[in-house]
Amino acid sequence: MVRQNMDFTLYLVTDRRWLGERTLWDGVEEAILGGVTLVQLREKEISSKEYLELAQKVKTVTDRHDIPLIINDRIDIALAIDADGVHLGPEDLPVPLARKLLGDGKIIGSSAASVDEALLFQAQGADYLGVGAVFPTATKRGTEKVGLEDLRGIKSAVHIPVVAIGGIKAENAKPVMETGVDGVAVVSAIMDQTDIREAARQLLSLLKGATA
Numbered sequence: 587m588v589r590q591n592m593d594f595t596l597y598l599v600t601d602r603r604w605l606g607e608r609t610l611w612d613g614v615e616e617a618i619l620g621g622v623t624l625v626q627l628r629e630k631e632i633s634s635k636e637y638l639e640l641a642q643k644v645k646t647v648t649d650r651h652d653i654p655l656i657i658n659d660r661i662d663i664a665l666a667i668d669a670d671g672v673h674l675g676p677e678d679l680p681v682p683l684a685r686k687l688l689g690d691g692k693i694i695g696s697s698a699a700s701v702d703e704a705l706l707f708q709a710q711g712a713d714y715l716g717v718g719a720v721f722p723t724a725t726k727r728g729t730e731k732v733g734l735e736d737l738r739g740i741k742s743a744v745h746i747p748v749v750a751i752g753g754i755k756a757e758n759a760k761p762v763m764e765t766g767v768d769g770v771a772v773v774s775a776i777m778d779q780t781d782i783r784e785a786a787r788q789l790l791s792l793l794k795g796a797t798a
Contacts, residue, residue: 620786719752
């Protein structure tokens with residue numbers, strides 16, 4: 587279940603490739619200090635042992651700032667570090683099985699690209715939806731394009747939180763928020779910036795201004 591008053595406004599999805607010499611946990615902390623409200627740890631190309639060790643370090647940071655930590659794909663890692671939940675894509679375990687493994691106290695997010703998918707995942711028990719890609723993105727290739735009107739339609743069709751993802755940056759975030767979504771998920775808009783804290787601060791200010 588989504589924890590009470592959970593804030594999806596600025597959802598950071600991690601990617602160490604953008605950080606250069608900086609550690610991921612330091613980058614995550616800078617992003618949180620800039621205003622990130624939720625963190626998803628996403629790792630595709632490391633061993634389970636490395637993933638676990640990295641997740642533990644990141645969770646130390648998110649716990650210190652009372653920011654929810656979501657693990658991408660890996661239910662085993664989420665359970666091992668007692669993360670707040672998982673985010674599941676179309677090739678991952680189905681939501682009902684994930685819920686059985688995780689229990690009712692954890693957050694389950696699902697990736698959706700249409701109203702039909704959104705309604706299905708909501709019916710299966712997802713706590714929130716990640717919807718995209720809204721704009722072209724170099725972070726995750728091969729994703730289905732979801733336009734702003736599609737985003738508006740999905741948000742109107744479901745009663746769980748909707749987070750837009752895919753190529754969202756400061757210059758295009760305003761029209762995304764105006765669709766009524768609960769927040770945006772970003773990678774390079776924060777992690778590929780020289781001043782991560784300031785990038786997060788400016789983006790959060792834009793997002794809040796768009797819904798004021």
